[in-house]
Structure formats: C-alpha cells, structure tokens
Amino acid sequence: MNETDNLIGRRGLMLVLSSPSGAGKTSIARRLLEEDAALEMSVSATTRKRRPGEVEGQDYHFVDRDSFHIMINNREFLEYARVFDHYYGTPEGAVMTALDSGRDVLFDIDWQGTQQIADAKREDLVSVFILPPSTRDLEHRLTKRAQDSAEVVAARMAKASDEISHYREYDYIIVNQDIDVSVTSVKAILTAERLKRDRQVGLTNFVKRLRAGQ
Amino acid sequence: MNETDNLIGRRGLMLVLSSPSGAGKTSIARRLLEEDAALEMSVSATTRKRRPGEVEGQDYHFVDRDSFHIMINNREFLEYARVFDHYYGTPEGAVMTALDSGRDVLFDIDWQGTQQIADAKREDLVSVFILPPSTRDLEHRLTKRAQDSAEVVAARMAKASDEISHYREYDYIIVNQDIDVSVTSVKAILTAERLKRDRQVGLTNFVKRLRAGQ
Numbered sequence: 444m445n446e447t448d449n450l451i452g453r454r455g456l457m458l459v460l461s462s463p464s465g466a467g468k469t470s471i472a473r474r475l476l477e478e479d480a481a482l483e484m485s486v487s488a489t490t491r492k493r494r495p496g497e498v499e500g501q502d503y504h505f506v507d508r509d510s511f512h513i514m515i516n517n518r519e520f521l522e523y524a525r526v527f528d529h530y531y532g533t534p535e536g537a538v539m540t541a542l543d544s545g546r547d548v549l550f551d552i553d554w555q556g557t558q559q560i561a562d563a564k565r566e567d568l569v570s571v572f573i574l575p576p577s578t579r580d581l582e583h584r585l586t587k588r589a590q591d592s593a594e595v596v597a598a599r600m601a602k603a604s605d606e607i608s609h610y611r612e613y614d615y616i617i618v619n620q621d622i623d624v625s626v627t628s629v630k631a632i633l634t635a636e637r638l639k640r641d642r643q644v645g646l647t648n649f650v651k652r653l654r655a656g657q
Numbered sequence: 658m659n660e661t662d663n664l665i666g667r668r669g670l671m672l673v674l675s676s677p678s679g680a681g682k683t684s685i686a687r688r689l690l691e692e693d694a695a696l697e698m699s700v701s702a703t704t705r706k707r708r709p710g711e712v713e714g715q716d717y718h719f720v721d722r723d724s725f726h727i728m729i730n731n732r733e734f735l736e737y738a739r740v741f742d743h744y745y746g747t748p749e750g751a752v753m754t755a756l757d758s759g760r761d762v763l764f765d766i767d768w769q770g771t772q773q774i775a776d777a778k779r780e781d782l783v784s785v786f787i788l789p790p791s792t793r794d795l796e797h798r799l800t801k802r803a804q805d806s807a808e809v810v811a812a813r814m815a816k817a818s819d820e821i822s823h824y825r826e827y828d829y830i831i832v833n834q835d836i837d838v839s840v841t842s843v844k845a846i847l848t849a850e851r852l853k854r855d856r857q858v859g860l861t862n863f864v865k866r867l868r869a870g871q
Binding site for chain 1: 664665786788789790791792795814818821822824825827828829830831832834841842844845846848849850852853854857860863864866867868869870
C-alpha cells in the first residue's frame with residue numbers, strides 16, 4: 444500500500460506472468476507473493492483429483508467434470524484450458540471481487556490463457572513476459588536431471604522456443620538475469636500500474652473536493 | 658541502468674511532470690535528476706534575455722525573436738508557447754538524439770505543452786500529474802510571504818484549480834503527500850516504462866538469437 448491508495452482508493456489489477464518453463468517465473472512469483480501484501484494468487488478450478496497435501500480453495504477448487512462444463516456454459520471462467528485429460532480454469536467471480544476491493548491478483552498462465560483474459564478484461568490486465576538471458580542458461584535449467592537424454596532436453600527447448608514466440612503479446616518484457624533484479628522490476632511495474640489514472644477510481648471525487656477548496 | 662538495458666538496448670522516453678504550482682513538482686524533478694543517471698533535463702529555447710548566472714545551452718538556448726520564428730516555421734519545436742512577451746520552446750532535435758541513444762528526457766511543462774508533445778510523439782511520452790494532498794496544503798505552499806494579501810493567494814488558488822482540471826490528460830497521477838514516496842513513485846514509473854516491450858528496440862534480434870539456440 445502506498446499513501447495514494449489510502450487517500451483515493453483504487454481498482455486492483457490482474458498481473459499475468461508468463462514465460463517458457465525454465466526461465467525462473469515460479470521463483471519470481473513466490474517472492475512477489477511473500478513481499479507484496481496487496482497481491483494474492485489466483486485460485487484455479489480443476490477437474491483433476493486432489494493430491495495428498497493439497498487444500499481445497501487454496502491450491503485449487505476441485506470440481507467434477509459436469510460442474511466444470513456447467514461453469515463453461517455459464518461463462519464463469521476468465522480463461523480455461525484442457526491439458527491432456529483434465530480441465531483448468533479461472534473463475535471470474537473471485538477475481539472481480541478482489542479487484543473491486545483494490546487487491547491485485549497474480550496469474551501464472553501461458554500465452555493462451557493470457558489471450559483469453561485480454562479478450563475478456565483488457566483494462567484490468569497487466570502482462571509481463573519473462574525471458575531467459577541466453578539459450579545456454581535455459582538449457583541448463585531445463586536439464587533437470589543428469590540422466591535426461593539429449594532428445595528430452597531438445598524437446599523441452601523446442602517447447603520453450605514456441606512459448607517465447609508469443610512475447611509480442613505482452614506489455615512488459617523482463618530478461619531474468621538475476622532474480623533480485625527481476626523481482627524489483629516486477630514490483631516497480633506493480634507500483635507504476637497502481638498509479639495509472641484509470642485505476643485510481645476515487646480521483647474524480649478527490650479532485651472535485653480539491654478544486655472546491657475542501 | 659538495469660541489466661535488461663545492457664542486453665537488449667532500449668529507446669529513451671520523454672517524462673513529463675506537470676502540476677499546479679505549489680504541488681512540489683520542482684523538488685521532485687530535482688531529486689530525479691540527481692538520483693537517475695539515465696535522465697537528463699530538456700533544455701528549452703527562449704527569446705527572453707539571459708539573466709546573471711544563467712548558462713547558454715544549460716539553462717536555456719537564448720535566441721532572438723527572428724530565429725525563434727524561423728524555428729517555428731521549420732517545425733523544429735516539439736512544443737512552444739508565448740508567455741507574456743517572450744517565447745519558450747523545446748527543440749525536437751536534441752530530444753530525439755537523446756531518445757535514440759537510450760537516454761530519457763525530463764520535461765517540466767504545463768498541460769498545453771504536454772498536449773503538443775502528445776500530438777507530435779505520443780509513443781515516446783510518459784506523462785505524470787502531481788496533485789497536492791489537500792487544498793489546505795496547497796494554500797499553505799502558495800502563501801509564500803506572510804504579507805501576501807488574501808486576494809493574491811485566492812488568485813493563485815484559482816490558477817491552480819484551472820491547472821488541476823487537466824489531470825485527466827495524464828497517464829499517471831501522484832498525490833504528493835511525502836516527497837520521498839513521490840520520488841520513489843516516479844522512479845518506479847521510469848523503471849516500468851523502460852521495461853515496456855515497445856521501448857526494448859533490440860528485442861526482436863535478442864529473441865531471434867534465443868530461439869535459434871545461440
């Protein structure tokens with residue numbers, strides 16, 4: 444929270460972080476959630492089974508396939524996707540409640556989800572694409588285990604390259620050379636976007652009082 | 658400079674700070690110039706006489722009235738205005754040279770100058786409007802001397818109110834409750850705007866190399 448928040452009141456924003464896997468996005472997201480009290484993680488609905496340790500409503504909303512399809516038909520999702528045999532989606536209601544209260548919501552989604560959100564709610568979306576600093580760096584991070592075959596690593600690299608090809612659809616680009624610099628960069632983006640005129644929903648009244656000499 | 662600058666190269670931006678007089682803009686601008694090495698002040702041309710202590714090319718470019726009119730006719734100004742008997746204007750050439758080299762240029766101009774720049778070079782413009790936190794605060798700052806009459810202060814307040822009425826034409830709004838918070842806010846805006854995809858002019862080549870596995 445900065446002081447402008449207190450005086451004027453603002454609408455929250457949807458912060459989307461996307462990147463090829465291996466570019467360090469998950470570590471950046473974790474740090475942001477720890478260090479920014481106004482930011483919360485979006486909780487997806489999914490049709491896949493709950494795994495040991497996962498908490499309903501915190502890790503996911505676990506729903507059956509019929510319920511998920513009803514939610515699709517009712518247009519309750521900001522974005523959804525089928526990944527192999529399971530569906531994943533972001534229910535719009537909870538996100539809009541957060542934004543209306545001036546809280547920001549973080550999304551860790553790919554370019555397809557980002558496009559769906561952009562189509563639905565462009566004015567609330569702030570999109571950031573994280574790039575690896577070099578192919579060598581990416582390859583190093585994608586080689587998870589020493590026994591990974593050259594083919595497996597090559598397939599991951601090809602997938603990363605496909606994802607990277609969508610960087611033009613994002614507002615901001617961060618090359619993740621250093622996690623601390625990258626976290627600071629995303630925080631600056633959040634600070635700046637919160638100061639955008641359009642998000643300061645109490646401005647009209649604030650300026651009216653100011654000009655009336657109150 | 659952040660690390661992304663070094664890797665990719667970026668186009669500079671024009672940072673415009675506007676505010677009613679008495680809102681603290683000049684102090685914020687001075688701090689920014691001291692603390693951000695990539696930011697430089699725009700140097701205006703003017704037809705008014707050089708005052709003792711002023712340095713040609715640093716405080717102003719001092720030109721005669723005929724030269725100024727030739728510059729107007731040659732469309733050499735990003736913006737210009739007549740203030741009482743003198744002309745003031747921003748020559749475009751030096752600013753574009755700075756932006757092309759990845760340096761940012763700070764402008765301390767009013768809403769009319771900002772509109773002219775927006776018409777000429779919208780994509781390079783980042784505009785910030787500084788508001789006072791309250792009428793009482795503004796009045797306090799506009800009462801420069803104890804002997805100022807109520808009429809003089811009232812006239813200054815009316816002028817400030819007119820200027821405030823243009824806040825809607827700006828990208829970002831900062832309520833200057835605390836100079837340190839406000840300086841930090843403008844710095845965050847600079848950091849964020851430098852990370853905008855469109856300003857990272859080397860991105861296409863960088864991504865090409867990344868996807869080619871180089």
